Amino acid sequence: MERDTATESGADPVRLSAWVHGSVQGVGFRWWTRSRALELGLTGHATNAADGRVHVVAEGTRAAAAELLALLRSGTTPGRVDLVVENWERARGGLVGFVER
Template identity: 75%
Template sequence: MTDVRLTAWVRGKVQGVGFRWWTRARALELGLVGWARNTGDGRVEVVAEGSEKAADELLAALRSGRTPGRVDGVVERWSEARGNLSGFIER
């Protein structure tokens, strides 16, 4: 089974509320690698690679309403995994 890359842009009150830490914890639980970073426009960008099932679960968690802060919307892009990531870091 081929790994996938999920890139998600999360908007809402997601900076300064522990959102990146929470995302990292969920990603590590799911066995994903990648990173989460704040963007200049107030969103958080999440890049995660791993199985499609695990990436789907992370996306569902981001949209669950059970995150720190408040998520108003998530836009995602799917692509093939590049395989150049290790661990999951907060940038």
């Protein structure tokens, strides 16, 4: 993947898209993620996928999004996280608050 130096520098808002694999549905995972994201000042959503994963989309500063990613991988989440697959890009905007879907 091509590196985006503006996104890496933290100069511009970023969008983190993280697919969380494991036992993460029906255990309060989306609520927990929403709470952490709001504490970090991020906007976005945590959405259940039909295959049992949760898709987390968060926009804000690179530092705040990286902290959320670290929390998703920390072992302190509800349920059990086996794998988090991340993607970074420039923020697209249009997100208000942080919602559970």
